[in-house]
Amino acid sequence: MREKAADRLRVDLCGIELENPVIPASGTFGYGYEFAEIYDINRLGTFSFKGTTRQPRFGNPTPRIAECPAGMINAVGLQNPGVEKVISEELPRLKKVFSKPVMANVSGFSIEEYAETCAMLEAEEQVGWLEVNISCPNVHGGGMSFGTDPKQAAAVTRAVRAVTKKPVIMKLSPNVTDIAEMAAACEEAGADGISLINTLQGMRINLKTRRPVLANVMGGVSGPCVFPVALRMVWQVCRTVKIPVIGMGGVSTAEDVLEMMTAGAAAVEVGAANLTDPRACLRIIEELPAAMDRYGIRSLRELRSPEG
Amino acid sequence: MEQTLLRIEENRPLTRDILKIRLTGDVSGVERPGQFVNIKLEGLFLRRxxxxxxxxxxxxxxxxxxxGVGTRRLSEMKAGETLDVLTGLGxxxxLTRAGDRPLLLGGGxxxxxxxxxxxxxxxxxxxxTAVLGFNSAEDVFAEExxxxxxxxxxxxxxxxxxxxxxxxxxAMPEEYSYFYACGPEPMMRAVDRRAKTEGEFSLEERxxxxxxxxxxxxCRTRDGMKRICREGPVLRRGEILWEK
Incomplete structure (x- = not known):
């Protein structure tokens, strides 16, 4: 029997139901209002807001953006107004245009800082999940170092776990030797979910100046060019942990979403595609039912039975 | 911001490296002088x-x-082809600050x-008053x-x-009420040193x-962080921090 149209796209993410699995990824969607100008962002499953830290951050010098075949490289460096302003200004503004639980993306430079920022967001009703970024490649002395050492990743997970009742989703870096080991360490330390991948480290050189294009020299590669790498890692992690996994990395079509979910992802984040096609997520949501029909998929939930 | 498909009516060279392109369609998103559009080009990930x-x-x-590769690709497009364009950006x-005798300073x-x-x-x-600067006679456009x-x-x-x-x-005149400048950064810094009135600069960034x-x-400004694409590209003289 054919499922009701709306039910076909429903998924569960750490105990919170999503109308569909499509989630704009942190850093590509601001705090939502730029996109709310062009479509009703309540159509989304949810979205992950701009990576937030305890203190305000300006980020890296410009140029922060470079292009590459089928993708881009960014070295923004976690520019954000700091968690206090996010709570006092961004979240009240968001409430006017978005009525669903939002995913709070949190970064830090010490274990204490991660915990403190998460503890402050714990009181925010609209925050449904904490997505803890231990994988930013663009900041020195923090971010990714927590994402490349399983012991450090576990320590951040435990510290955050201790200060919140909300689901804790650890966002992993692909810039590691063994992604499954990182995911397993987070699961064991009490994570409710895993999201991956953050960007892959890369760079470009301007041949006219013979200098790196990015002021930060290196940045994070995203866009369709990273999709196969991301899919492979999602596959590996889904076969290692039992907690839900959010797949991301170069997703830009409904088929990409179906591949990620067939690999075992419970939901899918869409990043760079939002920047070149502001309606990308809406288009993907609208294309999903027809794409599912093409492959004989009755509901997205039936895809979540990884094997092998 | 609007996302719209525009038809190329003409795309022709004005100088050795400057082209003029005219696009028709729903351009209602384009509201004010100084705004920009962002164009999707086949085979390139980022818009231009x-x-x-x-x-x-x-x-x-x-x-x-x-x-670069993007503007070269745009230069190869022909009348009748369509472009996916984000309009009304920035x-x-x-205009309320122009006064009676505004000065416009453009470089290249x-x-x-x-x-x-x-x-x-x-x-x-x-x-x-318009003062338009170029490298050489063969680079001059828009004078007429x-x-x-x-x-x-x-x-x-x-x-x-x-x-x-x-x-x-x-070639800046003695008297003017306000200025608007757009050009290479060294030019704009020179304008900032020389100008006698308030004014505004149109900036560029990747x-x-x-x-x-x-x-x-x-970018950092005296009024805090601003996004060139959103709170810019036009910034007031008094808020720009030129040192970098």
């Missing part, structure tokens, strides 16, 4: 931001320089956004366009092959999205 030279009821005209110029590929501004200021009956609007127009060339030898700062989502083009 280009300022608006002029706006008609159902058309916009852009003048752009071929500087803040645009503040920075000249185009000043044209629509000049037209609107002329329609408001202002006495507009500004003259036809009735702007007091001076052209400078670095090599003296046309107009006044030197830079736009060598952009990811062009509409405020990615924080790729942020």
């Amino acid at each position: 931001p280009i300022s608006v030279f002029d706006r008609e009821e159902d058309a916009i005209t852009l003048i752009y320089r071929t500087v 803040n645009g110029y503040d 590929a920075g000249v185009p956004p000043l044209y629509w501004l000049a037209r609107v200021l002329r329609e408001q009956g202002k006495r507009v 366009d500004f003259r036809k609007l009735g702007c007091e127009t001076t052209v400078t060339t670095a090599d003296g092959s046309h107009g006044i030898r030197g830079f736009v700062t060598d 952009m990811g999205c062009g509409f405020g989502a990615c924080m790729g083009c942020s």
Whole structure:
């Protein structure tokens, strides 16, 4: 029997139901209002807001953006107004245009800082999940170092776990030797979910100046060019942990979403595609039912039975 | 911001590396002089931001320089083809501050956004002075366009092959009420050192999205962090921190 149209796209993410699995990824969607100008962002499953830290951050010098075949490289460096302003200004503004639980993306430079920022967001009703970024490649002395050492990743997970009742989703870096080991360490330390991948480290050189294009020299590669790498890692992690996994990395079509979910992802984040096609997520949501029909998929939930 | 499909009516060279492209369709998103559009090109991931030279009821005209792979690809496109364009991006110029005798200072590929501004200021009956700077006579474009609007127009060339030898700062008039400048950063810094009045500068930066989502083009100002694509590209003289 054919499922009701709306039910076909429903998924569960750490105990919170999503109308569909499509989630704009942190850093590509601001705090939502730029996109709310062009479509009703309540159509989304949810979205992950701009990576937030305890203190305000300006980020890296410009140029922060470079292009590459089928993708881009960014070295923004976690520019954000700091968690206090996010709570006092961004979240009240968001409430006017978005009525669903939002995913709070949190970064830090010490274990204490991660915990403190998460503890402050714990009181925010609209925050449904904490997505803890231990994988930013663009900041020195923090971010990714927590994402490349399983012991450090576990320590951040435990510290955050201790200060919140909300689901804790650890966002992993692909810039590691063994992604499954990182995911397993987070699961064991009490994570409710895993999201991956953050960007892959890369760079470009301007041949006219013979200098790196990015002021930060290196940045994070995203866009369709990273999709196969991301899919492979999602596959590996889904076969290692039992907690839900959010797949991301170069997703830009409904088929990409179906591949990620067939690999075992419970939901899918869409990043760079939002920047070149502001309606990308809406288009993907609208294309999903027809794409599912093409492959004989009755509901997205039936895809979540990884094997092998 | 609007996302719209525009048809290329013409795309022709004005100089060795400057082209003029006219696009028709729903351009209702383009609201003010100084705003820009962001163009999707086949085979390139990021859009290319280009300022608006002029706006008609159902058309916009852009003048752009071929500087890299994106603008080269745009230069190869033909009349009849369509472009996916984000329109109405950026803040645009503040026309309320112009005063009676506004001065427009453009350098090279920075000249185009000043044209629509000049037209609107002329329609408001202002006495507009335009100083347009180029490297050489063969690089000069839009001079006649500004003259036809009735702007007091001076052209400078670095090599003296046309107009006044030197830079736009060598041809700034004694009297003006306010200035609008767009051009290479050294030119704008020179204008900032020389100018006697308040004014505003139109800035450029590598952009990811062009509409405020990615924080790729942020800059520090006296009034805090601003996104060139959203709170800019036009910044007031008094808020810009030139040191970098």
